[in-house]
Amino acid sequence: MSILWEKSETWRWLVRKTRDSKPFFLAFATVCGVVPGVIGYCVMQVTNSRNEQLEAQLRRNARPESLKMGQVNRERLAEYLGELQRKEDTNDRYVAALRGETLTRNPYVRIQPIPKQTDSQPDNKEQHK
Structure with missing residues (x-):
């Protein structure tokens, strides 16, 4: 430089x-x-091509897994936006996202708390005492 x-x-x-x-x-x-x-x-x-024929052809040729994932993502987004609209507490979603998890529930069911993780291994602090 x-x-x-x-x-x-x-x-x-x-x-x-x-x-x-x-x-x-x-x-x-x-x-x-x-x-x-x-x-x-x-x-x-x-x-950017906004060709309706091209989009229709791509949708026809889509793999079933892609279609299913699109449907699942739409459902999850609708559930999340519904919770926000109803002003429900969505902090458990952030906690799960930080853990790398995705919360899936039945739509319109009140948010359940995330279950506590059970430690199958004892703490290292207790072993060294």
Whole structure:
């Protein structure tokens, strides 16, 4: 990286201009933010296909496992959003997610507390006493 400011006169000019001129700095920062944003937006528009026939064909050719997972995910999302709408306590979901678990319940059943894990191994502290 030091090659840029040691050897490049263009880099030194750019640093001097941005240091000395606030309008130039703002213009340069805007260009550095807007130009990549515009390019990214254009790429997304070109590569995004909202072709109904293509979507229907992909849905027809989908594997049964994919369809089942989509259905399960929709059901879980509907259950979670319903709980939020009813202002139910959803902290047990966060606890389960931190453990790498997923809570699955019958829809509209009041949230049950997560059962305590039973330790099958004794604590190391007790062994060393």
